[in-house]
Amino acid sequence: MHTPLAFITGSSLLWAGLLFGFIFGVLLHRGGVTDFNVIVKQFLFRDFTVLKVMFTAIVVGGVGLFILHGQELSNWHIKPATMLAVVLGAVLFGIGMVIYGYCPGTGIAAIATGKLDALVGFLGMLVGAAAYALCYDWIAANILPVADLGKKRLPELTTLPEWAWYAGLVVLAAVVFALVARFEKSRSQPS
Incomplete structure (x- = not known):
């Protein structure tokens, strides 16, 4: 079956992603959730x-x-349902959102509107991502296998x-x- 958007491949796909990301940010701002x-x-x-x-x-x-x-x-593209990791991630996400005052998407959109508090929190997200990457082997061995339901x-x-x-x-x-x-x-x- 020929898809109507099949022409969006390679570098065009990157530009389409940038365009849709920009539109998403504008919609978040217009929706009021970058405040x-x-x-x-x-x-x-x-x-x-x-x-x-x-x-x-x-x-x-x-x-x-x-x-x-x-x-x-x-x-x-189904990710494994690793339930302990999901619960721990949800708790950390919730705590981070309460402290930061934004979720990651609204935080980045807020940065685009010039909000410096969102920029400081974004730097915290980068530190958290680096910490996760450095700890991934331990997480993969000790957390991901617990209550792993597979790709369901x-x-x-x-x-x-x-x-x-x-x-x-x-x-x-x-x-x-x-x-x-x-x-x-x-x-x-x-x-």
């Missing part, structure tokens, strides 16, 4: 902009990939078909958006 205060207020349950933007991105990306894969326009996806680990997971994601997003809207409305009304 430290917006991200901190998310953790304080005062502003749900981050939740809305990221959940929308997850749903659109997930359903989009499901459709692209169904049309044979994309391939899955949720449809393979459960009895639910793939479409049900994506449908569930869409329903979950609708419920979360409705609850957030209700919460925001109740907070905006004078008591």
Whole structure:
């Protein structure tokens, strides 16, 4: 099957990546998630902009990939489900995001808007990446093998078909958006 974007290869692929990265950064900025205060207020349950933007991105990306894969326009590249590593990584990511006030993508986009606090945190990300690279052999021997489920996806680990997971994601997003809207409305009304 001939894909419509088959011409994007080699150096064109690098330029396309740069273009899409730029567009992604602009959209993050326009969505308001390159502002430290917006991200901190998310953790304080005062502003749900981050939740809305990221959940929308997850749903659109997930359903989009499901459709692209169904049309044979994309391939899955499944990473091993090393559950201990995932849990430890999620904890470290969460701590880092609370301290930094940005996630890695929003931090880089914030740097592009001239925010020096984001630049300092980015240097911390580079130090963390170097530390991970230096410790990788130990991590590979002691952490990655614990609770390693192999290269599995949720449809393979459960009895639910793939479409049900994506449908569930869409329903979950609708419920979360409705609850957030209700919460925001109740907070905006004078008591």
